[in-house]
Amino acid sequence: MAASGQGPTASEYVIHHLTHLNTLGHPQESLVDFSVLHLDTFFFATGLGMLTVWLLYRAARHATSGVPGRFQNFVEMLVELVNEQAKGIIHNPESRKFVAPLALTVFVWIFWMNFMDLLPVDLLPRIWEGIYVAAGGDPHHAYLRVVPTADLNATLGMSIAVLLISLYYNLKIKGVGGWVHELFTAPFGSHPLLYPVNFAMQIIEYIAKTVSHGMRLFGNLYAGELIFILIAMLGGTATVFGFLGHVIAGSIWAIFHILIIVLQAFIFMMLTLVYIGQAHESH
């Protein structure tokens, strides 16, 4: 973005980049509104989810016990990695039938969603602006955010899904009675005076786990995206310093980000396994 005449100011540029394309057509004002949908997040998350399962499905369809190709080998390595982790954390083979594949999907899916951060920050939004304007829209309202995991809705949606699964396994493994008993007697012990304290601790624990699970991924990717935007603004100054700064800082941050996106996907997967694994352990 050139800092010339009719171009946006720095803060306008940043805010434009951080505004979702939603069903309202303008930025959402209220903090919570379940009648609104982020179209961009939904589109990219679902699309990348389909890409993920398509890739995995392709490997699965061609899977034979013969000599594997490179792609199949890679997918099998991922499967082995996730399977080993799942085996180490969840000792119930019946639960693993669902949880291990879920963890694999989560890992690959989140990797792809994080990967969107490595695309040039202006690439897809610019293309979208072109389409939006061509369709007769106002370029100032051509919002698009391409990194679904930099949207709190997506990450919290997934962490709440993990919470639901862990509640389900709590009930399945321990039974209603066993789980209610645990809610009131753990972690401090079985004494009527301790029941409320225990219960409060359990509720706080579940909320903390879920919120931190979603927030961790969101925070990392949101910050990463913001830094890419700021680096892009360096280049946007159209000066030698800005250009060099953009190239150097952009390269360094992108290379570093390769680590972050894989690491965050792995952490999310591991915590998914750990939280569901905790539902299998009685205190």
Next chain:
Amino acid sequence: MNLNATLIAQLVVFFILGWFTMKYVWPPLMKALDERAAKIAEGLAAADKAKTDLALAEKRAVEELRKAREEAAAMRSNAEQQAAKLIEEARVEASQIINRAQRAAEEEARASVQRVLQELREEVARLALVGAEQILRREIDAKAHAELIQRLKEELK
């Protein structure tokens, strides 16, 4: 940061993707992996077996070789013995033949000597007779004096 229905949508997508992977991705991959592991184990076992088989065959070959060598050696010494025996037999036979021939020759020689002696005696007897005849001329009748001549012949023997 706003929360909205995207959260619910993401949650639902999450479950759908997880379900899909569980149903269509995980089982065939695990099956292939298990099968390959089994195959590799089989292959390794077969390789081990082949190795022991090879070692066994090598041992057997060495054993056979040793046996063959021993047999050959036995045969050779046998043949040598046989040859020595044949030579010995031939030598004995040859000496017998020589002896026999010698004896025959001696006999022959002795017989010839006898015959020559006999002839010589008869000749001498005839000469003596002729001489006496000439000396006595008709005086001596060959028939009347045959006994005398005969005795003379006997004495000359």
